[in-house]
Amino acid sequence: MNALHSTIVLYAELCLEVRMVILSVYRLQSRGLSNSNHPISHPDMDGTNQPAEVNQQSPAGQQAMGGDVEESNSSGNSQNPGERKAQMPPLKPPSMWTSMAMKELKSKLRLEKDRVVTVKRGNILTVHVPTVPEGKQVCWEFATDSYDIAFGISFDWNPVTSQAITVHISESSDDEEEENQLEGLINPGDVEKGSKSLANSNIGEILPVYRLDSHMAVQGGSHEYPGEGTYLLKFNNSYSLWRNKTLYYRVYYSA
Incomplete structure (x- = not known):
């Protein structure tokens, strides 16, 4: 009876170890699929990531090509008298x-x-x-x-x-x-x-x-x-x- 009990315990422990191995492999595969489907650029050592630098450079290039047009538009919006509220003296x-x-x-x-x-x-x-x-x-x-x-x-x-x-x-x-x-x-x-x-x-x-x-x-x-x-x-x-x-x-x- 003792030998049978020991065999059952070993079998249960083996099944548990196999289950843990299967779960580990499944998690690794899931992480691999997630990274391949959603590539995320890792930050550099200074805390910035490369895609952000590319996005920052792109508007600068556009402004260099059409900067006069954009600057005139922004200036016109800030000087629009219809959008400015009348300045009134402060009230005590x-x-x-x-x-x-x-x-x-x-x-x-x-x-x-x-x-x-x-x-x-x-x-x-x-x-x-x-x-x-x-x-x-x-x-x-x-x-x-x-x-x-x-x-x-x-x-x-x-x-x-x-x-x-x-x-x-x-x-x-x-x-x-x-x-x-x-x-x-x-x-x-x-x-x-x-x-x-x-x-x-x-x-x-x-x-x-x-x-x-x-x-x-x-x-x-x-x-x-x-x-x-x-x-x-x-x-x-x-x-x-x-x-x-x-x-x-x-x-x-x-x-």
């Missing part, structure tokens, strides 16, 4: 503060006309505030009931045509389309939208739109005139899918 950040006198502000604004508005879900309320000669800076205060709202400020450098403060309400999709036009994403050759994009290219950002805890504290601030133009104060409720926001706000000038 606003001065901002908070106050806990929410009840006092809300009670006062309820007595004034058009100082309490509802910004519906998905909508953006923009207050257009033109600069006036009597003032040197624009100031604002606002608060909301129960829920916060997003707020941001831009400045339109176009000349002021009216000193009236106006309010514009838009849906988020309309506002996004307007921002795309301001960023020059619309083809200037578009007959319907290209002219509007070029006309509104003089708008700069003072404060990016972000959510403020206007339901917990009065949000206030001021900004010194950078020049003649119109402030665009945006109260953004586009992120809210279900809730309308009651907004209390006032805008005034300071010398």
Whole structure:
């Protein structure tokens, strides 16, 4: 019985060794086929490979043959006035503060006309505030009931045509389309939208739109005139899918 057991063990070990040899041969053959089907040039000692050097030399040769044509094309693209964005003076950040006198502000604004508005879900309320000669800076205060709202400020450098403060309400999709036009994403050759994009290219950002805890504290601030133009104060409720926001706000000038 012991001899039979030893024979079985030797046979099993032999089969295992044969299997390992077969696997090794199969792997070597597979590597050989892979290298023959997909030749890859090995890198030189300096870390570069020859095909890369050939590719680098080829464009140089083409440029030597037609360099004047390529150089003139690249120069023309960089100097295309339609692709250059209008250079605007830098805008300083606003001065901002908070106050806990929410009840006092809300009670006062309820007595004034058009100082309490509802910004519906998905909508953006923009207050257009033109600069006036009597003032040197624009100031604002606002608060909301129960829920916060997003707020941001831009400045339109176009000349002021009216000193009236106006309010514009838009849906988020309309506002996004307007921002795309301001960023020059619309083809200037578009007959319907290209002219509007070029006309509104003089708008700069003072404060990016972000959510403020206007339901917990009065949000206030001021900004010194950078020049003649119109402030665009945006109260953004586009992120809210279900809730309308009651907004209390006032805008005034300071010398």
